Amino acid sequence: MRPQEVQGLRSGCCPEPQPTTDGAATRHLIRSKHYKNVADGDGNHISAGEDREVPWVAITPVVHAIRVLERMVPDGELLLSARHHAFASQGGHHGALKGGSLNDRIERFVVWVNREATSLGLSRQTVPEDPHGAIGMSRFRRTLAWHIARRPGGLVALAIQYGHMRTVLDARTSSGYGSRSRNGIHSVLDVETALAAADTAARLSDRMASGEKISGPAARRAVAAAATTPRFEGRIVPAKFARKAAAFLARDGVVLYDNPDAHLICAFKHDNALCEPEPGATAPRQYACQPGCGNTVRTDTHARQLRTRADEIDQLAANSPGPLGKRLRANADRLRATADAHDTTAQPAKALT
Known part of the structure; x- marks a missing residue:
């Protein structure tokens, strides 16, 4: 408030x-x-x-x-x-x-x-x-909860709770903040989004350094992005950082967005996106992530998470009515198939540079 x-x-x-x-x-x-x-x-x-x-x-x-x-x-x-x-x-x-x-x-x-x-x-x-x-x-x-902003759809939740109409993550066509423009809540959300993307790149870099392999149509772009994205070390964020955050997010194709619900990283490139982002958007609709998207990136960690989630769904299916249980088991099978596809196609970072 x-x-x-x-x-x-x-x-x-x-x-x-x-x-x-x-x-x-x-x-x-x-x-x-x-x-x-x-x-x-x-x-x-x-x-x-x-x-x-x-x-x-x-x-x-x-x-x-x-x-x-x-x-x-x-x-x-x-x-x-x-x-x-x-x-x-x-x-x-x-x-x-x-x-x-x-x-x-x-x-x-x-x-x-x-x-x-x-x-x-x-x-x-x-x-x-x-x-x-x-x-x-x-x-x-203005003290935003960073963990909310980092969840798929989290920026939408912040926009709703804060009383703003930025329900499309990156569209600036809604009326302002005081005019609800960049200088208001949009710039704050840009900062949160940029810091979250920097965290995602840092985690990917650490995973690759520890020997994890990477797969997906955007794997090569993700490796390059992880190598060039500055690591955020907890320094104070000055006011001018909002402009830098907006410029950082505008780099089409090399900004990494974590999507824990879909167990993947999105190396967002607007023309490849199947989530139907708005014209000019610089961030994906993470809540509308689609299989087969050309921006998908997965690591060995994501493959393990997919199998863990499949096991959880199987347990739920065992205690569900017949038709519902059948659909749940089919969903679990799809998750395991995705993990298997990663294991088959994944490569070390050095092979992609």
């Missing part, structure tokens, strides 16, 4: 999910207003905001935090109401706590955590000093 969206949350914004008739699992959803780029028909900004069309999905710690705040304010009141949280003077407060007050409380919370951790002998659980200064509310939104 943006800081203003957090400040606009009210008691009751996250009701307990209602059970479904079929017993399916449900999630806590937070419903509130958003304020950025909200305008009337004449283009005038609406300061009261409007209801956010897509709710936020809340994990358990967030739900617990909301429940605590709901015990501190009346029903329907702002969760961070200044009237109930500004203790210095109870009179004359309206609306939510201001950003400066919330930033100050975050810093005080860090001090409290460190004091408690030290007194309990838990030095490894202290909050280290941040080299970039105070931890303000505006910084939380």
Whole structure:
């Protein structure tokens, strides 16, 4: 959430999910207003905001935090109401706590955590000093979970959760971020994508150095990419890195994308892709990966993963009804056949250079 969206949350914004008739699992959803780029028909900004069309999905710690705040304010009141949280003077407060007050409380919370951790002998659980200064509310939104971005379709999940319309991984045809353009969430996602691709190239290089063989129609391109892609060593990512990330991703044919669900690496070349990427896209639709694609690369590790997954599917098939079990066993056989094809065609990296 943006800081203003957090400040606009009210008691009751996250009701307990209602059970479904079929017993399916449900999630806590937070419903509130958003304020950025909200305008009337004449283009005038609406300061009261409007209801956010897509709710936020809340994990358990967030739900617990909301429940605590709901015990501190009346029903329907702002969760961070200044009237109930500004203790210095109870009179004359309206609306939510201001950003400066919330930033100050975050810093005080860090001090409290460190004091408690030290007194309990838990030095490894202290909050280290941040080299970039105070931890303000505006910084939380840009602290993306790297493991989400690295899953197939992960950038889509981030786009949805962050309220943006970049559901095509690389299309910049949607309206902006503030205009939702490159300078907003797109550049952040470019950085995450570029770092993930660099990690993929580094892992491939390490596997080949350890003696693993490689197969697939894009094997030769992948070997070259792994040899030339810079290894990310955990340095601080400056603001200008976003431009470098976009340029890095635009190198058609030599950027490597890991796809753990398909047990392969995609050496993405737009004209070869069977996942039907948008015109001008520089990343594959990893959630739409197709067999037989000319961008496919596999290592011995992928072949082992394919066989492990086939064994898991066979166990599931043994406890499934007849027709479903038959389809599952056929799927397992296809995975083993793919692994066998790798073993037959795989070559060492030296043979491909």
